[in-house]
Amino acid sequence: MNGTPFIELNGVQKGFDGRPVLTDLSFSVARGEIVGFIGPNGSGKTTTIRLLNGVIAPDGGDLAVGGFDPRHDGERVRRMSGVLTESAGLYPHMTGRANLQFFADLYGVDEPGRPDELLAEFGLADAADRKVGTYSTGMKKRLGLAKAMLHRPEVLFLDEPTNGLDPDGIRMVLHYIRRLNQRDGTTVVICSHLLQQLEIVCDRFLFLMGGRVVEQGTRAELEARHFPTVTLEVETDLALAGSEYRGVRAERVGPGRIAFTVPGREAIPQLLRSLAQEAAVYSAAPVRRDLETLYFKITGGAAGE
Amino acid sequence: MAIARKDVQAITANLQVWLPMLLLPLILGIAVPLGLVLVFRFGADSMSPSDAQAVLGWAEKLPSGAVAAALAELPELSQRLIYVGVNYMLAPFFLLIPLMAASVISADSFAGEKERGTLETLLFAPVDMLSLFIGKVLAAFVPAMALSLATLLLCAAAVNAAAWPLFGRIIFPQVNWIPLVLLVIPAIALLAVLLNVFISARVATFQAAYQLGGMVVLPMLLLVVGQVTGVLVFSVPVVLGVGAVLLLLNGLLLWQLLRRLDRQQLFASQVR
Numbered sequence: 001m002n003g004t005p006f007i008e009l010n011g012v013q014k015g016f017d018g019r020p021v022l023t024d025l026s027f028s029v030a031r032g033e034i035v036g037f038i039g040p041n042g043s044g045k046t047t048t049i050r051l052l053n054g055v056i057a058p059d060g061g062d063l064a065v066g067g068f069d070p071r072h073d074g075e076r077v078r079r080m081s082g083v084l085t086e087s088a089g090l091y092p093h094m095t096g097r098a099n100l101q102f103f104a105d106l107y108g109v110d111e112p113g114r115p116d117e118l119l120a121e122f123g124l125a126d127a128a129d130r131k132v133g134t135y136s137t138g139m140k141k142r143l144g145l146a147k148a149m150l151h152r153p154e155v156l157f158l159d160e161p162t163n164g165l166d167p168d169g170i171r172m173v174l175h176y177i178r179r180l181n182q183r184d185g186t187t188v189v190i191c192s193h194l195l196q197q198l199e200i201v202c203d204r205f206l207f208l209m210g211g212r213v214v215e216q217g218t219r220a221e222l223e224a225r226h227f228p229t230v231t232l233e234v235e236t237d238l239a240l241a242g243s244e245y246r247g248v249r250a251e252r253v254g255p256g257r258i259a260f261t262v263p264g265r266e267a268i269p270q271l272l273r274s275l276a277q278e279a280a281v282y283s284a285a286p287v288r289r290d291l292e293t294l295y296f297k298i299t300g301g302a303a304g305e
Numbered sequence: 306m307a308i309a310r311k312d313v314q315a316i317t318a319n320l321q322v323w324l325p326m327l328l329l330p331l332i333l334g335i336a337v338p339l340g341l342v343l344v345f346r347f348g349a350d351s352m353s354p355s356d357a358q359a360v361l362g363w364a365e366k367l368p369s370g371a372v373a374a375a376l377a378e379l380p381e382l383s384q385r386l387i388y389v390g391v392n393y394m395l396a397p398f399f400l401l402i403p404l405m406a407a408s409v410i411s412a413d414s415f416a417g418e419k420e421r422g423t424l425e426t427l428l429f430a431p432v433d434m435l436s437l438f439i440g441k442v443l444a445a446f447v448p449a450m451a452l453s454l455a456t457l458l459l460c461a462a463a464v465n466a467a468a469w470p471l472f473g474r475i476i477f478p479q480v481n482w483i484p485l486v487l488l489v490i491p492a493i494a495l496l497a498v499l500l501n502v503f504i505s506a507r508v509a510t511f512q513a514a515y516q517l518g519g520m521v522v523l524p525m526l527l528l529v530v531g532q533v534t535g536v537l538v539f540s541v542p543v544v545l546g547v548g549a550v551l552l553l554l555n556g557l558l559l560w561q562l563l564r565r566l567d568r569q570q571l572f573a574s575q576v577r
Contacts, residue, residue: 050572053429054568054569055425055428055429055568055569055572055576056569056572056573057569074568075431075433076431078429078430078431079431083426083429085422085425085426085429087422087425089422089423089425089426089427089429090423090426091311091315091421091423092421093315093318093319094311094314094315098314102307102311103426103430105306105307105310106307106308106427106430106432107430107431108431147426
């Protein structure tokens with residue numbers, strides 16, 4: 001992570017009715033980063049967004065967004081932050097355009113064309129004059145995102161931004177988040193449990209469990225930490241004798257399929273070359289090590305949806 | 306202001322909200338007064354003397370001699386009945402109209418915001434709580450006042466038109482309506498709004514807010530009963546007294562509300 005932290009939490013605690021939700025939350029996010037905030041339901045992701053926007057107060061600890069403490073400078077924090085809540089928070093009896101116009105007024109947006117620009121950007125131009133109550137879940141989500149971006153926020157907090165979206169909608173939203181980040185340097189915090197989607201768009205990941213961050217890092221850092229070895233599943237007619245092949249751990253996992261475990265990616269080309277010289281190789285693929293696998297490894301497999 | 310404008314548009318755009326709200330003013334504020342004038346105009350002669358005396362005697366409770374003087378100038382029984390009827394019997398209706406309108410609008414505006422899940426979004430916006438509060442109060446207060454005053458104007462037009470052949474001049478409203486319109490009607494509308502804010506910030510659902518808010522009507526009904534039974538007559542001092550009590554209640558509520566105007570507290574208690 002480069003630069004001074006844009007978002008910083010230190011030992012933050014928060015409970016509701018005596019039930020602790022955040023016990024010792026500490027993490028930081030650099031300006032311009034896209035961070036995936038991952039954790040099971042009820043782990044405190046939404047609570048963290050609320051704390052960072054100063055709409056609820058922590059029981060203890062320190063927190064800052066853009067140099068401001070949301071407890072005391074909530075107004076300034078909210079002015080620079082855009083939030084997409086899980087329910088999108090739109091007025092069903094108003095049209096899409098009227099909703100955006102209302103929030104533009106509320107956020108003091110001084111660009112008359114901004115609502116229409118965003119409606120077009122999120123593929124809602126044709127539905128702009130329809131009441132939001134008639135929108136599909138995906139359309140509401142996209143409009144909610146457009147709403148969060150009206151005032152060109154410096155930081156975006158997105159709570160389950162792709163929930164309820166179809167594949168096209170998911171692609172549109174993720175593409176937009178990435179583009180916004182590259183174009184304007186917007187810092188983005190995405191809470192989600194749809195891990196495969198986060199993989200595409202996030203620079204770094206934070207795993208939240210038991211009210212604190214239990215693991216964090218870039219994809220490469222996490223892999224190096226949790227998967228020190230690489231397992232390659234190869235479809236081959238190699239006659240394997242024993243549990244080793246040229247010093248590499250090998251195990252037959254099915255008819256004509258052998259799993260080789262090498263110490264790192266660097267060892268793969270050499271292994272494949274040797275194999276190709278000795279036997280026919282039909283296919284080779286690393287055993288799934290996506291974010292989901294990581295997630296279950298980190299959370300001990302207990303925390304699933 | 307954006308909030309007030311949005312809420313007012315929401316009311317005017319939704320037929321289901323404003324149509325029932327128009328019904329009460331139409332009946333209480335226009336149909337009943339017009340009926341009263343017509344009944345007295347054409348039926349005064351067939352009224353039993355005791356009934357007529359009941360209405361006129363009721364007006365004698367008024368402390369000022371001005372009414373007696375005004376009545377003395379009216380030779381016909383029907384004229385006296387109409388004069389007393391419209392100027393002194395209609396007042397409670399014009400308290401119920403702002404009360405109902407302000408209650409309906411403000412219950413929807415606050416509890417509705419919560420129910421739709423939009424309160425969370427509003428609290429995430431960079432709008433200070435005082436602006437949010439003022440916007441919400443205005444959004445209910447202004448339409449309720451507009452509705453009440455429009456009803457009063459229409460009522461005056463209908464009553465004076467129907468009574469014109471008998472009087473040849475404008476007889477309604479008289480001076481006792483000035484403090485009613487300038488003081489009591491705004492104060493009662495504000496009270497209904499503030500009470501609804503107070504209630505809906507503390508209960509969970511729109512229905513609960515609406516039911517509790519409806520209880521504001523009860524003291525008003527007492528005023529109506531008082532009026533009908535002749536215990537209370539809407540003379541200028543009574544109107545000023547009612548106005549003073551309402552202002553005091555408004556002041557107390559406002560003080561309480563402003564003291565507790567806290568975003569974090571509201572969010573914690575209202576957003577799930």
